[in-house]
Amino acid sequence: MMSVIACITFEHDLRLVLLAAVICIAGSWCAISLFTRVVATGGLQRAGWLVLSTIAGGATIWCTHFVAMIGYKVDLPIVLDPLITAFSLLIAVIGVGLGFWLATARGPLAPAAGGAIVGLAISAMHYGGMIAYRVQGIVSWDNHYLLASILLAVVFSAAAVHVAVQTTFRHHKAMAAGLFVTAVITLHFTAMTAFRIQPLIVEPGQANAEALLTLALAISGVALLIVISGAASYVIDDRARADSFERIRQLALNDSLTGLPNRASFREFMACEVQAVRRDGGELAMIGIDLDRFKEINDFRGHAAGDEVLKILSGRMRTSLAEGEFIARLGGDEFAAVHRKHNEQSLRSFLDRLEKALTQPIHLDDYQFNPGASMGVAIYPRDAKDLETLLSNADLALYRAKSSKADKICFYEPEMDEAVRARRSLAGDLRDAIASDRLEVHYQVQTSVSTGEIKGFEALLRWNHSERGYIPPAEFIPLAEEEGLILRLGEWVLRRACADALTWDPAYRVAVNFSPLQFIHANLGALVISVLMETGLAPRRLELELTESAIFADRDRALHMLRQIKSLGVSIALDDFGTGYSSLETLRSFPFDKIKLDASFIREVERSPQAIAIVRAVLALGKSLDIPVLAEGIETEGQLALLHQEGCDEAQGFLLGRPATLPDILEKAKGRVVRFAAGR
Template structure:
């Protein structure tokens, strides 16, 4: 309130407004020149800092001088010319020093330190100017207001300059200007509040107010001229046109976040290097680089932390480059490098430097992490004679490095990486397999061992690839699980099998395999219920098969889903029994409706007493738990005879029937099975049971 009272009652308000106008316009010019100084290097930077200091120091000095003239001391006033000029020089020199410190990029708090120095320089200018202020009277000072004024100038200037350098807000330019104006105005009027003048009757004539106003206007004119000079310097920069062109060119060829060359620059550079390699008979290595744990930074600390990490990595990569080496950012967390070399050791040295740099810890505020990276290397001309092939092969090697936890760097190997290329190509084709009607359900009969009655059919998926022909499930099912395609494929198989089975005259049961991925990523029980309602298939005709590995992955969740499905009336079978890690515990955890004995035991049951003993033990276990057992992989009459002697419940295998499409199973529509079931008995023909697998 004392400060406000001082302004309102002891100052000429229109001169105060004039001082404020000088301060705002001078500050605006100052920060425009300061930004230009931050964009320059070397002598140009020093020149722009000088212009910034002149604009800042002179505008602050003019503000101070006009505001002093606005002060109504009620006594004759004069000014010491030497001290008055000294105050101007102090302002300019101090601002130059502060702005220089603020633009030091290697110090974290340099902008705030530089801003504080500017605030101290302005304070020194103010009180030097007050020493030049001579008045016929007794001048007294309040030390508290003096300290407060210096503190205001220093703190607000530090915030203003810090905001101008960091630009952490969209309104940073306006915020910086506002803080700087508050620093200057707060300093002056708080400092003036600290002064009290008691006039003395010396007989001297008082200062003419008109003269003071004229002086103020003259000083304001000089201030505006200096500000105009700064604007003119900014506008007529001789290199502005060239710099604008260079900036646009830089944006077109460099990554906006990290400043590294982008994908366009990488392609152009690699093309030139390959042409040079052909002429000079040297080799060129293309390196694909993918950060391993970058996503964790974004997830844990946000994208701003991720951006900081990328900037840090980019700076480090730029510093390690030598002649014949090039690095670009080609994607989110992906980089690519080119190395021209003649000796293998030169390439290994470059790879070693890359690996060392990429695994160095990164400090982001109070958080320290290490991204690590996977690096793939392809070499011209051995691994490709053109740009596209080299980049593709480097990527394949990089993916192999990412999959191998023991290695961060992999060189292209045609045998291994071509298999990976084929696998990726197959994955792309599989994405459109349903849309293009390339998938087809096959059915393999399941029969009673003792009577030969057909108990049902297991649904097996086949993929008829237009170029590769029939792709075995053992090849494409793992790919579907890795890429999440198994969710759509599994739903299609379940719906299609139910739609086909509901039209059969004889209500055979169908068994459909479920992938562990379906349990982890889908509301499976709801999906099964919806498909049963949609197709009209009776729930007791549907049997879902799962493996022990499905339960082990997430036992609590899986068993909960199984109980929900079983509540619908659908039966659950435990597939591939005997090959898991906790078979007995699995049986204890859930009341399965059927156990399917893995085919590996049947393949050895005729020659191996151990395999035969295991089959007998499983069958005994099933009878003890009152769970039917189905033996898979029956391929001979002897195997079937052993199962009959051991009183196995059901069997399936090539001996009993190969998997076939629906149109080969039913020859006269859905009511009659072609050489599988007679319409009246629903049994396998006697001759079929007795013959060996000869077809």
């Protein structure tokens, strides 16, 4: 060790040693950095990085060696064989390329094996280069130092390449570059310690120091160019990767249509703001925003117009923001805003700015759209103690604002909004009940008033909640309509009722009620055909009940659809007659198979002459149009007797049979006869 240090200190020009060290450090860093790209890529890209790292590594080894070799002090004339010198460079480049290539192969020993080949290449280059070193003297070698130099080069090179491929190591590139520098330096100076010259002076003279210095500088210049080229490639790629990452990050955190932050960015910002409020105090306002009448634009002007509206409104809101305020698009026509509340006035100012941005008219070609929005506000930490609850409470306030005709900005109010939360929870339970087939269909008998003969059964949906027990249809049917579940619910009931009716003997008719929303949005004709084919029920055994309100939403379309369904052989009944429009034009335009008289009139017939008059009028209308009339809500013998006397065709109510499950209905239907007193 001391001999090596003495060789460096006393037998070399320290200026050139320092220059060689700079070349070695810079080149090693460049070569290892480029090699890490080889490890991280594949295909042609890997091949390109392999070529660059090979040139950088081979040139670094060769330039370091020859600058340091020129710095070796010898008072004898020196000549460098150009052919052998060039060949030594080729050895370095080929050896490094082969080692780097092998290091990227599969297997746990591949990096170390590849690094060992690089170490052998360093050694072969050095001793090949020393053959080109011609001096007037007898050259000899100390074999111990010679073998030690090769061993050091192999060990440190293997370690350097092994560390370079371990990307999980912290600072692995710096460690690998340091080991590579050590491999080159220890090989050179240990080998130079092994180098011995016995002068044979035929003609006394000295080495041309200026010429050698010039050569060293030239070699250093070449090395510098190679290192700069490799480093530039690495930096360009690194910058490109950083730019690509930033673009991907921008796409991940920003809405592509409006340029506003998206849901992920919003949640990230909110989490930071909540932490800041916890640390510094104060309050944070979270505002949920939902555009009004946006569906109108998409439906009547197309999605391109809808996108344009979103971009215009987003731009307006963005320009209305003050310092510390934030706006994001969560999806569709939903937005969210954040305001660090200083006082009530600052929050009110922010809401006013948002409202102004969202209500000014928008001109699209020859069309003027008057936008608007509902906003729900929740304050942290007054209304919530954590981020999730804050978002939920703002959403509840927004839901109330959307339902209100007067207040388009609603603040979270526990008493009012908890009722909304409970309703939403019930809606979630209903959604789960539909998905898991936990609903029930009960059936109520419909009989002939004159004979008591069973004519059919009406299918009535029931929901036995796991905690609340049976929930009235008047509560969960409107909820299903509000939450967009009514189409699934109606299809489920129709399919179950048809499947159940197929098991009845005799083959009674089954009546299924349809909601106006089902009638508006669903393709009833296709659905009815699909269910009948799936269950095998004869069309004549199915009766669909609907109210006039379902027809009046789109009269022409509704009547066309009813004619399609009736052409299948399915019966159509007009339900709740007398409570809605009760339009004679509707009865004239469509030949209904049955009119169902609403129960509200039947309840009054025993004590109200007006109710009796209405019942008589409807029954007379049915006879004149040749449409059977079914009276609902029969609960007393007196009501049934009056209907019998007035010539009503069919009846339905608790007196004749309460709604029951399918097994109960089948049991009661066996041998069932409704008896009437003589003369009724």
